[in-house]
Amino acid sequence: MKWFGRRQKAGTMRRSDNPDQAHLREFAQTRQGVEGFVEPRTAVTEYTLLLVAIDGEWTRRRVPSVKWAHDFANRLGIPSYDAAVVGYPPRMREYNARMKRNGQA
Secondary structure: OOOOOOOOOOOOOOOOOOOHHHHHHHHHOOOOOOOEEEEEEOOOOOOOEEEOOOOOOEEEEEEEOOHHHHHHHHHHHEEEEEEHHHHHHHHHHHHHHHHHHHHOO
């Protein structure tokens, strides 16, 4: 008998779901100057969308596909890029450094 629901097999990739998508939408709608960076699939994760605000604050969630990520960004009116092509914005690293200095990372 399974007491706590279904478990995924080891090595199974978790797919993006509605809470992930809702989080991305909320982040994009409540921050200024947000840009999207679509990250390629890896051996460990599916495609991900990294959102970076103008101050460098960022969030990352799994998404169903590259097309979905770019369409999502277009619907919200934010620019999106392929992270493997353009890299990451320096403001993201600066934000991480600020958080670390302030003991928040």
